Amino acid sequence: MGDSDESVAVIKDNEETLHIWGYKVSKVKSAATWFLIFITVGIARLILYWYPKLLVRLTTSRCSLSVADHLLYFRDNHMNFDFIRIKCLNRSEDAYLSIPSGNLYMKDVDNLRCFSYKKVTYLWYHHLSQFLPVGAADSEILLSRFHELGETGLLEHEVLKRVSVYGKNLINVKLKPILVLLFKEVISPFYIFQIFSVSVWYSDEYELYASIIVLMSVLSISMDVYQTRKQEHDLRSMVHSTAVVEVVRNKGEIQSVDSEELVPGDVIIIPRHGCIMQCDAVLLNGTVIVNESMLTGESVPVTKVALPDAEGDENSSKFSFKEHSRHILFCGTEVMQTRYYSGLNVKAVVLRTAYATLKGQLVRSIMYPKPVDFRFTKDLFKFVGFLACVAACGFAYTIAVMISRGASWKLCLVRSLDIITIVVPPALPAAMSVGMIAAKIRLRKKDVFCIAPSTINTCGAINVVCFDKTGTLTEDGLDFYCVRGLKESKNDEPPEIDGELRGDPLDLILFKNTGWVLDETVEKGLDETARFDVIQPTVVRSVPGRFGFDEQIELGIIRQFTFSSSLQRMSVIVHNPKDPARSMTVYCKGSPEMIASLCQTESIPTNYSTIVNEYAQYGYRLIAVAYKKMDLSFVKTQKIKREAVECGLEMLGLVIMENRLKSQTIGVIQHLNRARIRPVMITGDNLLTAMSVARESGIIRPTKRAYIVETVVSETSGACGKTGLTLKQLVSSCDFVDDNCSGLDIESCNFIDSTYQLAITGDCLKHFLLLHLNVLSFVKEFIVNYFYCYLFLKVIGPTFAVVCDEYPELLEKLVTVCDVYARMSPDQKQFLVNKLQEVEYTVAMCGDGANDCAALKAAHAGISLSEAEASIAAPFTSKIPDIRCVLLVIREGRAALVTSFGVFKYMAGYSLTQFVTILQLYWIGSNLTDFQFLYIDLALVTLIALFFGNTASCVKISILPPPAHLLSVATVLSVIGQLTIVILFQLFVFIYTAYQPWFFPFTAPFDNMDEDKRSLQGTAIFSVSMFQYLTLAVVYSKGFPYRKTIFSNRPLFISLVLLFAISTWLCLFPPLNASSFMEIDPIPEFAYRAFLMAIGLISAACSFLYETYLIDYLILNVRENWRRKRHAKFESTDMSVFEKILLSVAGDPSWIITKKECIHNQLPEPVEFQAATILRSEGAVRLPGTLISNDAE
Missing domain, CATH: 3.40.1110 (Calcium-transporting ATPase, cytoplasmic domain N)
Structure with missing residues (x-):
């Protein structure tokens, strides 16, 4: 726990860190809250559903955890809040009630307090005054205890005790009832606002569009419910598994039971000719050959051996998941064969069941994925809040205008509410997802499957890709x-x-x-x-x-x-x-x-x-x-x-x-390097081998010198208790590099590659802070100004672990500049991915599943190379057996992200354009007609938004990443600038039309809800605004450099052409029956209608020029270059953490030193390895000192 406040606790369980506060229901607060809900006709309850934190404060009071027997309020690593009831169980005469007490023993208790969070049960231990996960007490089990259980098994009453606490051994993804899914969809803020909007439209006799929106909403809700149900069903089908197993119970009696009845401590018999493991179990005797591809993606059979007898001191006799993994049969793995004495059974002790198993933990990570920490979503809600403020201003303006004209209160209310539905488009959230849906479909056609579409937009911001080596960069076999x-x-x-x-x-x-x-x-x-x-x-x-x-x-x-x-x-x-x-x-x-x-x-x-x-x-x-x-x-x-x-x-x-490179590896790495997406290698192989593969693949540039930092033993180092370091240059380093070409040209903002690279090997990094001054003087000659990932370090797993433990202050700098990690264990791979995320990199991880599951799960975008359509280890699964899938995911992610930006700006521009139109017409007491509203909302907006995401991604990945901030300067200025153009041209048309000789003012009665809304000024503004909506669609459908041209999107292009033709027809040649069916008051003079179209085209030209030169050139190009120059000279507050680190490391490499008393006075000479002469000739291999023919190998 570690907190003096008894109402607060911290629980750490694997990757979860829970901060818990104790609460107790207050009857007075609850009564007041329910009274508020009653008088607001349930609206207050809906708001409290959206804001559970407020519900906690209104109904409960803080108290000690020991008496908080009703409610808990806590948050996890991702700052998510939840509100959970504590269950209080009391022993009955015929029931068992106990808690784990350690070493696979149970302790009887009279009452039990517990709660369940993300499928994990937490129990209250009174003597510790804290909640612990149900398996925490059995974290250190004596080896002798397993062998003791293997002789007799559990007694029947011991099984019943464990069932009451651990529950059934079942990884069951429950299917939520359809009505529950529908209800949760309907009460979301998005659909509640749609219900509000539709109600306003029906009251305003805008039935057709309202009905269409209702139909679309029903279809959308149905699709969402279908997708949710399908994902639940698919996950359930993928992970659900039961079987009949043989267990040893009641002092040696063998029973056949359903796997759901297994509990920790049970002794199971492993079938000789294979089965699927239904739990995590420790092998007691014999050997078992298993296939762990379900968990790791590695189809190579693995041999599990029996747990040894307890020997030595007590600590060495304790079971450890990490040290004894070769004795564990994991849930979900396939037992291919067992081997033991003829006639005797192979036994294993059940260690973990259900969601506590390794398979269960992976399933939990899918069911409860970590929130995508992406600023895009936050910016979207901020902008919706801005639109709400604009709507409030429009609401006040409408009320003031209506009251001044003596309108009825009903008309005043309807028109004011109508303004809100115009400014805040109800279709905005749905439109924002079209890019992700289209990208998912395109990826699926290319054999890349995604089980988490919300991560696709995040892939557009990827700037680091971590690769496993064997099977990913290189061929599977040797x-x-x-x-x-x-x-x-x-x-x-x-x-x-x-x-x-x-x-x-x-x-x-x-x-x-x-x-x-x-x-x-x-x-x-x-x-x-x-x-x-x-x-x-x-x-x-x-x-x-x-x-x-x-x-x-x-x-x-x-x-x-x-x-x-x-x-x-x-x-x-x-x-x-x-x-x-x-x-x-x-x-x-x-x-x-x-x-x-x-x-x-x-x-x-x-x-x-x-x-x-x-x-x-x-x-x-x-x-x-x-x-x-x-x-x-x-x-x-x-x-x-x-x-x-x-x-x-x-x-x-x-x-x-x-271990040969895959033929596609070099091209993919080169593509990433050109796009300035940093490739990183994480492997369990030898450092020098990893460096060679990194250089051959292009992760390390061939024109750079590579250095290894190694440990040396000297009197100086021994005196201060530290090991010295020295540098060795690799033979593969380039000796013909112009040292004067390195550096950063700040004035021209050209970032030139550094000519040197460093490697760290052995255990030297644990003495990393003790790099001697003589080495530093040597390093200063070649460490150059670095900004975009051109300073290379290489490090190995044991060294990395020492830095993590002893020098955590160096980790951020290390992960920012190191690109090759060798001898890395699976947990170190995951830790590295997490550290990269902490310095604000957007990380992708690509691996074949072997030892990569944790890292794949931790990355923003995990890509598993697997023949299956879905892997529970990663959101992306590629049937393409090489790293080309990385380029596909990044390209489609960028296309989806840019599409979301374009749809956002288009929907924002559409709502504000219509808002400006309505404010002008309200000034004269008029409004757009139902047909005009319908044509704009349905044809010009909904149809275009529907096809917006069909534009495919560009083949080449641009060197400039797409903007990741929705409320960036470029986006805000783009929307404001386009809105300004719209206002100027519409205001000009509105005023200029009133001075025409054939003009007559609008005079319909304003207090009549069924009034004729047609007006000449309304027709003039409508004629111009049609082309403005189309212009916004074209302007924000930009292709290059992230998507193909708009012409490649045939549905969108054809729609735009047809809509332009229809708009031209409505503007120049309105039909004769327009006054009745089309509800358009035609302008009598053709010349003026042509003039209006010309105004619309001039407005379009201004929009194109503004977007092309002011936004794309001045803001995104000139200003961005100026910003980079400024960042290079001065540290800016809007720089990411890794950019600040790169800037500081490049300017001052003294971050390597902490102890100046441990310094060599002499610089050791760098050692160059002599190249081996390796010749293949007539079946022979020539090596230094030996000649071995292939026949004699």
């Missing part, structure tokens, strides 16, 4: 290149499932290239699922005559230690039947750094690091292999700890793999 060996080596064997070798692609490739044969049929008639812990469950045999083996060699796989990303290695214990029974051999493979740290120093070549770097900087993926002999019995091999096996190894050599 190609075997060569070996750099000292002794013979051996690979791990992939598992055989249903007679087919399946496993990690790396293992499959390595095993295939050995030419050996895998045989799992040692014991005839033994089923695959029973091949666990037999004497030799798996045998690998060499092929005589290949690789120098004159006779067949046979090795039995005794035990495997599966790959762990945190350990960066895997190993296997093998036995040769020809050797003594206790003669075992351990083979271990993993990252070069990790294997080297496990090897005996004398077995590692002195030039080992140089060899690794030579290959890595050319983009090869390196796997180091080591071994050692052990004297162990078979029994001891099954019990020995992994740490005792993977130590004191002897280096065998390196396996070099090629």
